[in-house]
Structure formats: structure tokens, C-alpha cells
Amino acid sequence: MPEAYGTAYGTIVAIPPRSGTAFELDAGDTLAVIDPEGGQVADLLAVSRADTREMISSGRTLDYAERIYLTTGDKLYSNRSNVMLDIVEDTVGRHDFLLTPCSEATFRLCYDDEPPHQGCHGNLAGALRPYGIGEDAIPVAFNCFMNVPVDGETGRFKVLPPLSKAGDRIVFRARMDLVIGLTACSAPASNGGSFKPIHYSVRKAGDAAP
Template identity: 60%
Template sequence: MNTIPPRSGTAFVLKKGERLKITDIQGEQVSDFICFNLNDTKEYLSSGRTIDYAETIFLTKGNPFYSNRSNIMFEITEDTVGRHDFLLTPCSADTFRIIYGDENPHRGCFGNLCEALEPYGIEPDAIPICFNVFMNVSVDGDTGKISVLPPKSGPGDFIEIEAKMDLIVGMTACSAEMSNNYSFKPIGYSVDKTGIEL
């Protein structure tokens, strides 16, 4: 299993048919996940289209995830937690400045994704809302108020996704205090190539 250190990120290619397992190694740690079409990076993971077609904000096993062009990019095949977020943008230096009042803010998941995706020619303005794996966000049904709560994931919890096209994947071990119950931990991931048709 590969490890993403706390408050950092990585990027890699995930081919069609491969399965990616994302593991919360120690518990209560979020991973921001984003992907792009390997062959045309203007096609990217779309929160709006995925939620629209699923008719739910609580996406889990069996849900396909759509691109901005309404193509399926991947599907969740296993999920031991069942609560993730696809509403909130990656945390950034501005997040820590505006929400936390930090005078010398960390660059956040956004900055980590920018660095990790740069070798693939993906610029900062091209990074949209991420699928925030293990993030626990509640929405009040009457007021619409959003609350970021501690993740429901414990040590060893995971989700597994299967790529439905060749992807460039960006992932982080999230840098925001509220998202991770005020403790920063690593994220694990591994790729299973056995399902690929040769």
C-alpha cells in the first residue's frame, strides 16, 4: 500500500478497468480526490452532474461518477463508511485565512493538488470541486446550513473505485482541521490491475 503523508498530495495514472482502494489508515482522515480524462484533460470529474444524476448528495457503493461531459469516469465498488462529501471545494491558503484566521496559512489540499497535477499539464484554474472521501458534511434541511463534522471512518476503513476510462488521479491527505477532527494523519492507497481485460 502506498502512503500519502499528512497534509500532502500525489497524482498518478489509473487505467480503465483498474481498481483504486483508498484507505483511512488511522481513522478520521479525509482524502480529496479528483480525476481528469487522461486523453483530454478538459474533461474532469463533475460534482454537479454526478449529484444531479444520482439524485443524492450521499454517494456510495454502486454510484457512478460523471464528468462535465456526462461520461462515467468511475464507479464505487466497495465502501465501508458510506458517508463522503461532494459539495465543498478543496481547502486552500484562502480557506485557512478566511475561515481559520491564519496569518501564515498552509497551502491546503488545493495547493497540494496544484503541485501534484502540474506535471500532467493541469493548471490551478482547472481543478474543480473534489470528491472528499470520508468527509462528513451535514446539511440542515430547513436552513441549508452546512456543518463539517468528524469523519465516520475508523482505522482500516476504505472505499474502492473502478475506473471506467483512463484517468489522471489527484489525491490528498486533507489539510483542514475541521475535516479531520483536528488531527492530521496519512491516507493509504493501492491499485489493483487484475480486473483489466487484455
């Protein structure tokens, strides 16, 4: 289980390197995803608690935003075109919503010089299993802090180290009752070749800001 401890943000939960967790948000709750050391990606999934077949959708979100880089003021939509999360604060401004969670196959196909690992897909599947969510149902995640520049002429992209520095954060407000899956990403290229923890904090609706 992740380790919880107190800071100026309130109660922060630490997700250890190359692992993941799941937890619930109520409508109106605020979730801060924090990069405590800098240069670390966190894969985020949102699933409706009312019907777990309703999940965060990259395709719907990018279609409605009409751009691929999302930040403060943008909304994350479900596969049913309902708003699941609002981005209410962002100190980085560069995240990815194109690439699927890394998996055992990612390591087999893209990192043949690395030991095999179940990746974010496996970590999300394990964390979401108690909610009845199967691994084949896991969609493209919102990759907090992931830096994927796209060439405007060719459409080719690169995975570069995150731009996030120690203490950077992205903050979401839930628009419905949700299950959240969240990881400290396991792919070397996504994290500049190293693996670090991710922190998160939940503030309940109606609670005063820290």
C-alpha cells in the same frame, strides 16, 4: 514522494499528512482509498487522460444521483456526462461532494488562528502540474470520508469529524483512462483537528483480488 510498502491489500502507498500525489489509472483498474488511522479526509480528483479538460464533476454527478451522499453502486461523472469511476465498495457510507478543496484562501478566511497552508488545492495543483493541469482548472473534489451533514429545513451544513475508523476504505473502478489526484486533507475542521496519512492501493485490471 509517498512511501510504498506491502500489506494484505497488496502494495499500499502512504500519502503523508497534509500532502498530495497524482498517478494514472487505466480503464478497469481498481483504486482503494484507505483511512489507516481513522478520522482523515482524502480529496480525490479524476481527469481524463485523453483530454485533460474533461474532469470529475460534482454538479453532474449529484444531478444524476439525485442525492448528495454517494456510496456503493454510485457513479462519478465528468463535466461531459461520461462515467469516470464506479464506487464498488464503501465501508463508511459518508463522503462529501459539495465543498471545494481547502486552499491558502481557506486558511486566511476561515482559520485565521492557524498558520497559513496551501491546502489540498495547492497540493493537487502541484501534483497535477506535470500533466499540464493549471490550478484554476481544479474543480470540486470528491472528499472521501468527509462528514458534512446538511439540515433539511434550512440547508445549512456543518463540517464534522469523519465517521471513518482505522482501516475503513472506499473502492473505485475506473471506467476510462485517468489521472488521479489524491490528498491527505490539510483542513483542521475536516479531520477533527488532527492530520494523519491516507493510504491507497491500485489493482490492475485482470489481476486477482488479494
